[in-house]
Amino acid sequence: MSQAELPVDRHIETRGISKSFGGTRALSNASVSVRSGSVHALVGENGAGKSTLGKIIAGVLAPDDGELLVRGEPVSFRSPREALERGIAAIGQEPSVVPHLTVAENVLLGAEPRAFGTVRRRALRKRFEVLVASAGFDLRGDTPAGALTIAGQQEVEILRALARSAEVVIMDEPTAALSAAETAHLHEIVKSLAAQGKTILLISHFLREVLELADTVTVLRDGRVVRTGPTAGETEDSLVEAMLGQPQALTFPPKQAPRADAPVLLAVKGVQALGVAGVDLTVRAGEIVGLAGLVGAGRTELGQAIFGVRKMQAGEIELNGSPLTGGARKRLRAGVALIPESRKDDGLVPDRPIFENASLASLGGLTRLGVVTRRREQDVTRQILARCDVRARSNRSPVRELSGGNQQKVLLARMLLCEPQLVIADEPTRGVDVGAKRAIYEFLVGLAEEGLGILLISSELEEIMGLSHRVAVMRSGRIVAELAGDELNESAILTAAFGNQPRQAA
Numbered sequence: 001m002s003q004a005e006l007p008v009d010r011h012i013e014t015r016g017i018s019k020s021f022g023g024t025r026a027l028s029n030a031s032v033s034v035r036s037g038s039v040h041a042l043v044g045e046n047g048a049g050k051s052t053l054g055k056i057i058a059g060v061l062a063p064d065d066g067e068l069l070v071r072g073e074p075v076s077f078r079s080p081r082e083a084l085e086r087g088i089a090a091i092g093q094e095p096s097v098v099p100h101l102t103v104a105e106n107v108l109l110g111a112e113p114r115a116f117g118t119v120r121r122r123a124l125r126k127r128f129e130v131l132v133a134s135a136g137f138d139l140r141g142d143t144p145a146g147a148l149t150i151a152g153q154q155e156v157e158i159l160r161a162l163a164r165s166a167e168v169v170i171m172d173e174p175t176a177a178l179s180a181a182e183t184a185h186l187h188e189i190v191k192s193l194a195a196q197g198k199t200i201l202l203i204s205h206f207l208r209e210v211l212e213l214a215d216t217v218t219v220l221r222d223g224r225v226v227r228t229g230p231t232a233g234e235t236e237d238s239l240v241e242a243m244l245g246q247p248q249a250l251t252f253p254p255k256q257a258p259r260a261d262a263p264v265l266l267a268v269k270g271v272q273a274l275g276v277a278g279v280d281l282t283v284r285a286g287e288i289v290g291l292a293g294l295v296g297a298g299r300t301e302l303g304q305a306i307f308g309v310r311k312m313q314a315g316e317i318e319l320n321g322s323p324l325t326g327g328a329r330k331r332l333r334a335g336v337a338l339i340p341e342s343r344k345d346d347g348l349v350p351d352r353p354i355f356e357n358a359s360l361a362s363l364g365g366l367t368r369l370g371v372v373t374r375r376r377e378q379d380v381t382r383q384i385l386a387r388c389d390v391r392a393r394s395n396r397s398p399v400r401e402l403s404g405g406n407q408q409k410v411l412l413a414r415m416l417l418c419e420p421q422l423v424i425a426d427e428p429t430r431g432v433d434v435g436a437k438r439a440i441y442e443f444l445v446g447l448a449e450e451g452l453g454i455l456l457i458s459s460e461l462e463e464i465m466g467l468s469h470r471v472a473v474m475r476s477g478r479i480v481a482e483l484a485g486d487e488l489n490e491s492a493i494l495t496a497a498f499g500n501q502p503r504q505a506a
């Protein structure tokens with residue numbers, strides 16, 4: 001491309017930038033151009049090089065190779081201060097405010113001509129008030145900055161950038177540590193900055209957020225630019241595919257077969273219930289059994305019959321050779337847990353803290369742990385929340401502030417506290433993002449490795465194939481095929497699920 005063709009609205013451009021840390025190549029020949037006044041997102045897996053690119057543009061890091069241009073002019077920043085002089089400011093995931101200074105001081109110090117004493121203080125306050133009003137933030141200038149939440153500290157950083165007339169704002173995972181309400185507010189801030197003509201570089205792994213806020217998106221993979229294009233031409237799936245570089249968007253933990261002598265944990269014998277027309281099925285300790293089939297084949301109904309929330313009309317169910325009887329409470333105490341399909345009526349109390357929602361108390365004594373002290377309960381709950389990888393600002397945040405994926409993880413934690421032996425997971429990853437899906441897969445595989453039995457109900461063939469040691473296929477309330485080893489493949493599952501009938505529109 002000749003110089004004459006350079007469109008004038010290119011605000012920031014990187015040309016062939018490379019950067020290594022020791023032996024790690026964080027960026028390889030990365031070329032990105034960011035239009036003036038656009039919200040430009042950078043997406044990619046962990047380690048793809050997003051932050052490194054953001055830091056190079058913000059003057060935090062120097063590239064090993066390649067060029068950085070601001071409004072068509074090559075620059076080489078030696079510090080963030082130099083980047084700021086060219087109108088570029090960065091807002092971190094962990095904001096860097098000076099905790100013991102006030103909000104107004106944090107925003108304005110260094111951006112002001114020097115003055116002293118009360119004059120300075122009064123001028124500072126006035127300037128701050130103008131700034132905060134124009135940004136529409138609800139911040140008091142005299143609060144110590146250290147007393148603010150992360151969201152508040154980010155607002156301080158944004159004001160600081162505005163006070164220095166920044167025209168480019170780089171945000172690196174700004175909502176990663178925010179609650180749902182704070183995230184919504186930050187989205188409004190991004191939109192309003194864009195409306196004021198600022199250029200925003202938004203690094204985020206929340207693809208929905210990217211699709212909502214950004215007009216352009218660059219996908220990075222292994223330090224390389226995969227593509228840049230309008231978000232209007234992308235979907236979450238298309239972005240994931242580009243990020244991972246392969247059409248199957250999901251990867252699964254390695255399968256470890258259950259021990260050859262693993263005992264039968266669950267035995268379902270001739271069970272009939274509404275929607276279940278006579279089923280025999282076993283699950284061994286350490287085994288993940290997939291339950292496949294079309295919608296309406298009776299999979300959820302079978303799960304409910306095993307858990308005791310669907311009345312059985314005939315047959316028997318045994319756990320470790322003893323009959324399972326009674327309702328869900330009794331079965332939970334016996335060691336059967338169900339992760340239900342719909343999380344709407346799952347018993348999470350939205351306004352109560354995460355900790356409380358996960359803890360034994362929320363289960364009304366439905367546990368096999370027996371009598372535990374409050375202290376031990378707290379220790380165990382904390383460990384289990386961490387193990388389930390619940391991502392929250394604090395375990396004391398209300399559960400409603402969590403994303404769907406994280407709410408699902410709170411339910412997993414609560415279930416684990418019951419020390420189950422058999423887990424029935426009904427569509428455990430429906431409606432959660434790719435990252436949370438992976439976490440849930442690892443969680444289920446980990447349980448099986450500890451010797452639990454898992455009955456996995458899923459409509460995603462890939463998930464069934466990726467996780468199950470054995471697959472039972474249901475059709476019209478019956479198990480019509482059991483597949484394992486060489487026989488286990490997608491086409492065998494589909495053939496069994498559809499039967500010999502001509503395929504109908506589902």
Ligand SMILES: Nc1ncnc2c1ncn2[C@@H]1O[C@H](COP(=O)(O)OP(=O)(O)O)[C@@H](O)[C@H]1O
Binds near residue numbers: 021044047049
């Ligand atoms: N300061 C550093 N020292 C060593 N390696 C680093 C450093 N910063 C980043 N890396 C490495 O560079 C690669 C890209 O990292 P990063 O830009 O942080 O990716 P992303 O933000 O997309 O997750 C990763 O392999 C990371 O481990």
Ligand SMILES: [Mg+2]
Binds near residue numbers: 052
């Ligand atoms: Mg990063």
